Amino acid sequence: MSADLVVTGRGVVCAAGIGTAAMTAALADGARPAPDVTALYSDAMPQPTGYALVDFDVRALLGRKGTTFLDRATGLALVAFGEALAEAGLVIDDESRTRVGIALGTTVGSLRSSADYSLETLVADRPYLVNPALFPNTVMNCASGQAAIRYGLRGVNSTVATGRVGFLGALGYAANVLRRGYASAMLVGAVEEFTPHTAWTHHRLRRPGQPGEAAAVFVLEPRANAVRAGRRVLAELAAIEEGYHPGDDPAERGALLAGCLSGVLAEAGAEPGQVQFAATTEAWNADDELIGRAAVAALPSARPVRVRDALGDCGAAAGALQFAALLDAGGRGTGVLAGWSPEGAFGAAVLRGRDRAEVA
Amino acid sequence: MSGPDGRGTRRVAVTGLGPVSNIGTGVREFGSGLRAGLVGYSKIRSFDPTGFPHAYAGEVPDFDPGPTLRRLEAGRWGRSGQFAAVAARLAVEDAGIAIDRRDARRVAVVMGTTSGESRLVDQLAAQAVAAGGYAGFDTNELTKLPAARLANAASEELGAAGLSVTLATACSASNYAIGYGFDLVAVGAADVVIAGGADSVCRWAHAGFYRLGALSEDRCSPFDRDRTGILTAEGGVALTLEAMDRAHARGARVYAEVFGYGLNCDARHMVTPNADSIAECMRLAHANAGVKPQEIDYICAHGTGTAINDQAEAQAVRQVFGANPPPMSSIKSMLGHTMGAASGFGAVAAVLAIAEGFLPPTANWSIPDPRFDWLDPVPNQSRPATVRVAQNNGFAFGGNNCITVFGALP
Amino acid sequence: MIETSVQKEDLREIVAEVLEVDTDELTDTDDFVEVYEADSLRAIEILARIEKKYKVEIPQSELAKMLNLDAVCEVVARYVGT
Numbered sequence A: 001m002s003a004d005l006v007v008t009g010r011g012v013v014c015a016a017g018i019g020t021a022a023m024t025a026a027l028a029d030g031a032r033p034a035p036d037v038t039a040l041y042s043d044a045m046p047q048p049t050g051y052a053l054v055d056f057d058v059r060a061l062l063g064r065k066g067t068t069f070l071d072r073a074t075g076l077a078l079v080a081f082g083e084a085l086a087e088a089g090l091v092i093d094d095e096s097r098t099r100v101g102i103a104l105g106t107t108v109g110s111l112r113s114s115a116d117y118s119l120e121t122l123v124a125d126r127p128y129l130v131n132p133a134l135f136p137n138t139v140m141n142c143a144s145g146q147a148a149i150r151y152g153l154r155g156v157n158s159t160v161a162t163g164r165v166g167f168l169g170a171l172g173y174a175a176n177v178l179r180r181g182y183a184s185a186m187l188v189g190a191v192e193e194f195t196p197h198t199a200w201t202h203h204r205l206r207r208p209g210q211p212g213e214a215a216a217v218f219v220l221e222p223r224a225n226a227v228r229a230g231r232r233v234l235a236e237l238a239a240i241e242e243g244y245h246p247g248d249d250p251a252e253r254g255a256l257l258a259g260c261l262s263g264v265l266a267e268a269g270a271e272p273g274q275v276q277f278a279a280t281t282e283a284w285n286a287d288d289e290l291i292g293r294a295a296v297a298a299l300p301s302a303r304p305v306r307v308r309d310a311l312g313d314c315g316a317a318a319g320a321l322q323f324a325a326l327l328d329a330g331g332r333g334t335g336v337l338a339g340w341s342p343e344g345a346f347g348a349a350v351l352r353g354r355d356r357a358e359v360a
Numbered sequence B: 001m002s003g004p005d006g007r008g009t010r011r012v013a014v015t016g017l018g019p020v021s022n023i024g025t026g027v028r029e030f031g032s033g034l035r036a037g038l039v040g041y042s043k044i045r046s047f048d049p050t051g052f053p054h055a056y057a058g059e060v061p062d063f064d065p066g067p068t069l070r071r072l073e074a075g076r077w078g079r080s081g082q083f084a085a086v087a088a089r090l091a092v093e094d095a096g097i098a099i100d101r102r103d104a105r106r107v108a109v110v111m112g113t114t115s116g117e118s119r120l121v122d123q124l125a126a127q128a129v130a131a132g133g134y135a136g137f138d139t140n141e142l143t144k145l146p147a148a149r150l151a152n153a154a155s156e157e158l159g160a161a162g163l164s165v166t167l168a169t170a171c172s173a174s175n176y177a178i179g180y181g182f183d184l185v186a187v188g189a190a191d192v193v194i195a196g197g198a199d200s201v202c203r204w205a206h207a208g209f210y211r212l213g214a215l216s217e218d219r220c221s222p223f224d225r226d227r228t229g230i231l232t233a234e235g236g237v238a239l240t241l242e243a244m245d246r247a248h249a250r251g252a253r254v255y256a257e258v259f260g261y262g263l264n265c266d267a268r269h270m271v272t273p274n275a276d277s278i279a280e281c282m283r284l285a286h287a288n289a290g291v292k293p294q295e296i297d298y299i300c301a302h303g304t305g306t307a308i309n310d311q312a313e314a315q316a317v318r319q320v321f322g323a324n325p326p327p328m329s330s331i332k333s334m335l336g337h338t339m340g341a342a343s344g345f346g347a348v349a350a351v352l353a354i355a356e357g358f359l360p361p362t363a364n365w366s367i368p369d370p371r372f373d374w375l376d377p378v379p380n381q382s383r384p385a386t387v388r389v390a391q392n393n394g395f396a397f398g399g400n401n402c403i404t405v406f407g408a409l410p
Numbered sequence C: 001m002i003e004t005s006v007q008k009e010d011l012r013e014i015v016a017e018v019l020e021v022d023t024d025e026l027t028d029t030d031d032f033v034e035v036y037e038a039d040s041l042r043a044i045e046i047l048a049r050i051e052k053k054y055k056v057e058i059p060q061s062e063l064a065k066m067l068n069l070d071a072v073c074e075v076v077a078r079y080v081g082t
Helices: A020-028 A060-064 A074-089 A111-123 A132-138 A142-153 A163-179 A194-205 A224-231 A250-268 A287-296 A314-332 A354-359 B025-037 B077-097 B117-130 B139-144 B148-158 B170-186 B203-211 B244-249 B275-289 B307-321 B339-356 C003-020 C032-038 C040-054 C059-064 C069-080
Strands: A006-016 A100-105 A157-160 A187-191 A215-222 A237-242 A274-278 A334-341 A345-353 B012-021 B109-114 B162-168 B194-201 B233-243 B254-266 B297-298 B389-394 B401-406
Touching: A006 A020, A006 A060, A006 A074, A006 A224, A006 A345, A006 B389, A020 A132, A060 A074, A074 A142, A074 A157, A074 A187, A074 A215, A100 A314, A111 A132, A111 A194, A111 B117, A111 B203, A111 B401, A132 A142, A132 B203, A132 C040, A142 A157, A157 A163, A157 B162, A157 B254, A163 A187, A163 A215, A163 A237, A163 A314, A163 A334, A163 A345, A163 B162, A163 B170, A187 A224, A187 A314, A194 B139, A215 A224, A215 A314, A237 B148, A237 B162, A237 B194, A250 A287, A250 A334, A250 A345, A250 B109, A274 A287, A274 A314, A287 A334, A314 A334, A314 A345, A334 B389, A345 B148, B012 B025, B012 B077, B012 B170, B012 B244, B012 B339, B025 B077, B025 B339, B077 B117, B077 B148, B077 B194, B077 B233, B109 B148, B109 B170, B109 B339, B148 B162, B148 B194, B162 B170, B170 B194, B170 B233, B170 B389, B170 B401, B194 B339, B233 B339, B244 B339, B254 B275, B254 B339, B275 B307, B275 B401, B297 B339, B339 B389, B339 B401, C003 C032, C003 C040, C003 C069, C040 C059, C040 C069, C059 C069
Parallel strands: A100 A157, A100 A187, A274 A334, B109 B162, B109 B194, B297 B389
Antiparallel strands: A006 A215, A006 A237, A187 A215, A237 A345, A334 A345, B012 B233, B012 B254, B194 B233, B254 B401, B389 B401
């Protein structure tokens, strides 16, 4: 990748808690029982447990001002943005605020916000007696817009709605922005909230595991900027590529993804045998299993990186959690992140751990 | 590798246009609609507006994707996805491109949206009400819901195997898509990008805009002193962006060149636009496109028709262009506010202004706003003009501004 | 008298919640925008909550007058009646 992009900060919020350490500890346990969520909502839930951050209190974390009307996804994302900025030590001032951008992955934004808005038009005395202050929450770019307001970020601001490959889509978008010089640093991540709406979606679509929620955000910037500012390099984004597979033959899709992986590895100058960690989309069904196996068949020494058994099915944010886990596990080696959506979008990225990244 | 000049290493041509709108589908119909100042909104039919004091919207009447689609099984996709797929098919046909398996990897799709499959959200809400809980959500709607499927529908329809990304940056999203597409072609990541956007009229957005006091009763009159707001609208739109040398090599008709774009974020308020920030976005767009304000012959406005947007937009134009700004019209006066598709329709209008030499009008305009009485909104009637460079504005909730710049071939 | 004062305290609660301050921080006369950083969206939210609570319709043109709590009470009294 010509722009030579590195990761210098991360902010992770998930069912295990706030901060990378909480996630790391949860993943070390392998599987972890899902917390009791019965106190979270008054609505009927498909099951009493789910991978929610049950005690998440946005007001306690961010203060009262500007938090009263936030939806849950936005609240989670705001905390993750703050953590990522803090870890990188990236200071937002009048000089930097137009040069630090956002690319945030999502599936549909906050489904609770839009669906309940619609629902309110059906049950209120009059259909227009909806809450004006909640209307901004119904747009899918709410979290990135609110993050811009809270942290004073006036640069590029994009919401990438690529669903299950939400994080890879955002990562590709951010890499392009940096490559083109539209920003000096990008906060790139993805978010998914846990609500009755997402829990029922998960249940009705018969997805395996339990629904979860997470926001994970990373500081991505050209190496030269990081070095100049003395920021610690956590890893290097050595290559990323995306594509789409029209049609629905899983074998064909698996072969395409394997090809995509060997392509990004070649671009990164890495041999398939060097890949120590592989994070691939955690399967929803038999087709996914097949695609996943085909994708990593040519990576003999890659250890799988999974997050669902410990942190739930986090939709668009799943890839972001896997990326955080790769930063952790693959700190001293080469890791790949590969994902695909049920429709056929796919992508793969190569992450080179900090020891290699620092000498590169 | 290009610097912030944004023009990149390859020039980017617009070789195809695919509008699916309430004033016409396909470039010919849409273009003559613009010239005629057609108004495409009417009494709402897609949902029961009983109880709403205002009941107008810009629906695409009798939209039937069937006859246009070649590959996509329309029934498996939501209305916005269908809009995107039809628009993409029309844009590719208009460009005269055949996508075969050999070059499919070099064809990408980027679609913008505000609310994705918003009509499915209405249906899910109705199911929840009927069942007395979210257990009533139906798998059919849930499966079709992800906004990613707007771009995916287009990729599927075209058999395109390059990246397929939906950008959900609200009402400037099509400009974001065009910008991203421009970059992908410029840096060589793709040879052809189908870029645009789609949205559908829905009940909840109608209610929300009404509640904000931003919804007009039955007409949209941007830049008029007595303007009363937006009308929600829908549609799909796509532009075929293609490497200039490839377009020339195959003898394609080139409507215009994409010069570049600028984007920034207000970072001040979720729904109130900021004139200074918009002005800054214009300067960014000009710098990235390598043009000076005085070179711009036409501005296709964001022009929603709300008091506050039009005032902020006019003020920003004054800041950047000084005493003699170019004409600036709003096609939302004709289409209503097509949300994520809006700046895509604006881009088509800007490109047609260049290619066919006319300025689209601002319909419903009668009284100048004393705060910007210097503005030429191209009132009510299109007019012939030589347009060498056109600027297309897109602003959004979340403060997401994106402005694209198109130019005539030398 | 008691009724109007109760109503005022109800309104104070509504406004304070929307402006994200404690009820005892919200004075009768301080300007919502100047002192409490209100904006047009919050102003409309206040109006909407009042409409919902008292089941009345207050035109948005009244927003321009609703600059502080006393002014809100005045406007609401005209529509809620006694």
